[in-house]
Amino acid sequence: MAKCFSTLQFHPERCDGCIECMTACAQAKAGTDDLRFSRIRILPSINGSGHELALCRQCADPVCVMNCPSGALTKNADTGVVDWAGDKCVDCLLCTAGCAYAGIVYEAEVGHVSKCDMCDGAPACVAACKNGALEHRTEARLFNGFAEKEDMFCPGLAACHGCNSELLIRHTMRMVGPDSVVAAPPGCIPGMGTVGYNGQTGAKVPIFHSLLTNTATMLAGVKMQYNRVGREVIAVALSGDGGTADAGFQSVSGAAERNDPILFICVDNEGYMNTGMQASGVTPYGSWSSTTPVGGAMQGKRTEAKNLPVIMTMHNCSYVATASPAFLEDYYAKLAKAIEVSKTGMAYLHVYTPCPTGWRFPSSMTTEVCRMQVRTNFVALWEYDPENGLRFTHKVDRPEPVSNYLKMIGKYRHLSEEQVAHIQRTVDDKIAYLDQLTKIETHAAASAH
Amino acid sequence: MSVATAKERPNTNTPRSVVVEGNEAAAIGVGLSRPDVVAVYPITPQSSLVEHISQMIADGRLNASLMNVEGEHAVLNGLQGVALAGGRTFTATSGPGIAFMFEPYVRTPGLRLPMVASLVTRDLLSPQCVWGGQQDAMVVREAGWIQMHCETVQEILDTTVMAYKIAEHRDVMLPVNVCHDGNYLSFGVTRVELPEQEQVDKFLGPAATNWHIALDPLRPMGVDPLTGGSGGPGARNFVRYRKGECRGMQNALRVISEVHAEWAERFGRSHAPLIEEYRLDDADYALVTIGGMTGAAKDAVDIARDQGEAVGLIKVKTFRPFPLEAMTKALAKVNRVGVVDRSVSFGWNSGPVYAETLGALYHTGKPIPAVSFIGGLAGADITAEHFARAIALTRDLKWQSGPREPVWLNEND
Numbered sequence: 001m002a003k004c005f006s007t008l009q010f011h012p013e014r015c016d017g018c019i020e021c022m023t024a025c026a027q028a029k030a031g032t033d034d035l036r037f038s039r040i041r042i043l044p045s046i047n048g049s050g051h052e053l054a055l056c057r058q059c060a061d062p063v064c065v066m067n068c069p070s071g072a073l074t075k076n077a078d079t080g081v082v083d084w085a086g087d088k089c090v091d092c093l094l095c096t097a098g099c100a101y102a103g104i105v106y107e108a109e110v111g112h113v114s115k116c117d118m119c120d121g122a123p124a125c126v127a128a129c130k131n132g133a134l135e136h137r138t139e140a141r142l143f144n145g146f147a148e149k150e151d152m153f154c155p156g157l158a159a160c161h162g163c164n165s166e167l168l169i170r171h172t173m174r175m176v177g178p179d180s181v182v183a184a185p186p187g188c189i190p191g192m193g194t195v196g197y198n199g200q201t202g203a204k205v206p207i208f209h210s211l212l213t214n215t216a217t218m219l220a221g222v223k224m225q226y227n228r229v230g231r232e233v234i235a236v237a238l239s240g241d242g243g244t245a246d247a248g249f250q251s252v253s254g255a256a257e258r259n260d261p262i263l264f265i266c267v268d269n270e271g272y273m274n275t276g277m278q279a280s281g282v283t284p285y286g287s288w289s290s291t292t293p294v295g296g297a298m299q300g301k302r303t304e305a306k307n308l309p310v311i312m313t314m315h316n317c318s319y320v321a322t323a324s325p326a327f328l329e330d331y332y333a334k335l336a337k338a339i340e341v342s343k344t345g346m347a348y349l350h351v352y353t354p355c356p357t358g359w360r361f362p363s364s365m366t367t368e369v370c371r372m373q374v375r376t377n378f379v380a381l382w383e384y385d386p387e388n389g390l391r392f393t394h395k396v397d398r399p400e401p402v403s404n405y406l407k408m409i410g411k412y413r414h415l416s417e418e419q420v421a422h423i424q425r426t427v428d429d430k431i432a433y434l435d436q437l438t439k440i441e442t443h444a445a446a447s448a449h
Numbered sequence: 450m451s452v453a454t455a456k457e458r459p460n461t462n463t464p465r466s467v468v469v470e471g472n473e474a475a476a477i478g479v480g481l482s483r484p485d486v487v488a489v490y491p492i493t494p495q496s497s498l499v500e501h502i503s504q505m506i507a508d509g510r511l512n513a514s515l516m517n518v519e520g521e522h523a524v525l526n527g528l529q530g531v532a533l534a535g536g537r538t539f540t541a542t543s544g545p546g547i548a549f550m551f552e553p554y555v556r557t558p559g560l561r562l563p564m565v566a567s568l569v570t571r572d573l574l575s576p577q578c579v580w581g582g583q584q585d586a587m588v589v590r591e592a593g594w595i596q597m598h599c600e601t602v603q604e605i606l607d608t609t610v611m612a613y614k615i616a617e618h619r620d621v622m623l624p625v626n627v628c629h630d631g632n633y634l635s636f637g638v639t640r641v642e643l644p645e646q647e648q649v650d651k652f653l654g655p656a657a658t659n660w661h662i663a664l665d666p667l668r669p670m671g672v673d674p675l676t677g678g679s680g681g682p683g684a685r686n687f688v689r690y691r692k693g694e695c696r697g698m699q700n701a702l703r704v705i706s707e708v709h710a711e712w713a714e715r716f717g718r719s720h721a722p723l724i725e726e727y728r729l730d731d732a733d734y735a736l737v738t739i740g741g742m743t744g745a746a747k748d749a750v751d752i753a754r755d756q757g758e759a760v761g762l763i764k765v766k767t768f769r770p771f772p773l774e775a776m777t778k779a780l781a782k783v784n785r786v787g788v789v790d791r792s793v794s795f796g797w798n799s800g801p802v803y804a805e806t807l808g809a810l811y812h813t814g815k816p817i818p819a820v821s822f823i824g825g826l827a828g829a830d831i832t833a834e835h836f837a838r839a840i841a842l843t844r845d846l847k848w849q850s851g852p853r854e855p856v857w858l859n860e861n862d
Contacts, residue, residue, distance in 0.1 A: 228486070
């Protein structure tokens, strides 16, 4: 698998043109305030509003390197930075002709071409930017780390085109690793062949086709026996929302109350998608489903979804968090905590995983739909533990109207204006409620200051 | 480790004996069998059984993990997890508890998990009731669990230990319900003799629950993938599993007999493994009984014998697997039979043991007059007088083709 690298990201909407970044760069690279020595340039936008960035992109296939006749420019395989070696440069300037980003330029005062070298991973420009217009993005570490881990499922699971759940469970089990036992109750996850058919399995870890109703308890039993014999095994549930919120809820609730040392992941696609898109207790208001159809007398689901992750926090189990596959950095951070926590107590992750087949949107749009759920506050990303209470991990300051999300999804196609307005109100109320929960100061937090 | 309680008292005949109720006798048997995990949830008339075990664990007399769960469904789920990870398990339930447990219950034999659970038999709802009866055991008789019904408190203790050896036998690998009658046996107090722990350890050996199927990262496998469907290997695979369960059940008939024989040899107490023939060899007719009612029935047989009646008795201990061969041999000795049930087969308008006795009669090659008695429902007594009436009615039976109405023993109490 190809390696990815950290990079500098520019948010033009946050840039006010203060050029502190350029001063910081000139100081860092030449010890001067002379901006001609800066390797980053903020320029007035060509259309007259805002600013643009001229900076080396550290291209994966850099034209400057190809153009260089002397070997002075090389792509560093370890850091990803396009390195310039002054002792080899012949000042031909062919590199500047090749760069489309004005990322390598010649200044007479400097005396040779110069380009960004990423300050050895701690860019001075980023530190100097007060508006957060420059960011040193590190997602690449996630990607590279992922590549080093073994996929715990075989290729060719039979999930639908564009399925989020398959994406999620592959990511999850790479991190959990082989010293684990997985329970998958009936639903899409075993349906795609993870547990297997007729004696053949799609998993490389011990995996069990649990009942819809018993997943948490059965795992707790497995874990209890391994604790007795002193073996460390991560017990993971990959359960749909029906196996968590509906028929499985008693089992989940009991395990959470006992704080059984398991990692329970609810893969929430808002209904029984595997059996033909029937509604569950977490199907949102207004949704079409095959058991909340749309007709003259009924326009989709008539009641609200229960807020299962919030209910889980009321059990005081060790860790509860929500997550979205469009925010994998956020998910990975929570997953790492959850794996650790699950060695001694219950960790519950509720992952919102839109279903292209059941919700009726193009399979190419899955991640966009996930992202829009968060941008509209339809889905809130937060985490909870009994010591620190609840906190948002990705607060959306200026949420888009929920209609922007609803119109992406076929199952909401029939909604009336009144229904959309109702959903907007409940989204607002849900965020306000969560916001109040974030303000509760626990005893542990209080004694910390 | 000692599992006996403060009520322990010296006895001249045996090294140790205690005076306990049936539920405590079961708890002692469990303790001697050294389970890894016991999952508990209360239900009348079983509750004191798991209370005794909980206390044994709390006192440190039993080194097992206690799983306090939120219902009978969870009880069995948790224990399936334990067994798949290699642990020996125990739980107990009754009536509505086994109804709630049904989903994981029917799955346990298919997974071939050698679990042991006490079924303290209780009548089922409705009418709402909390008293003894065997309706619960009869409703689940096709689930694939072995069922052994005890007659005495001592037999409860001994059978509970034996159950582990039977369940975990490589030729069996099936779950066992050790059944004893709610109220009568669960709370009936008698003296029982205690086997020595060291002897029980030698008798049982280490747990062997997951050599065939496991959730273990050292032996990764997909446990219970979808199996079946038409086309492909599914159909024959499914048949292979079902035939395997049936074979395990048939093997259990032999293993149950062997284990009971070994028990008698090691511990000096003998219990009939499959059926017990009581005063049957020279009998003209017989009663068939099951479970705790048998004591009163034997008294009634003795009284009738004193009065010159040629009556005998067949007690069913092992009801699943059905001891067809033993029953056929026993029934062949008599000319009329009356079967006493503490439960109802709604579809047959009779008791279920009666309906199955008719199945065994087919194999004797001689159709004989038979009648179904139903008594002891919802805690009602079946006294020696009730049995005397059953004996008299059986003696006077004439051949009748077609269905015969059951006799409801407590109808006019």
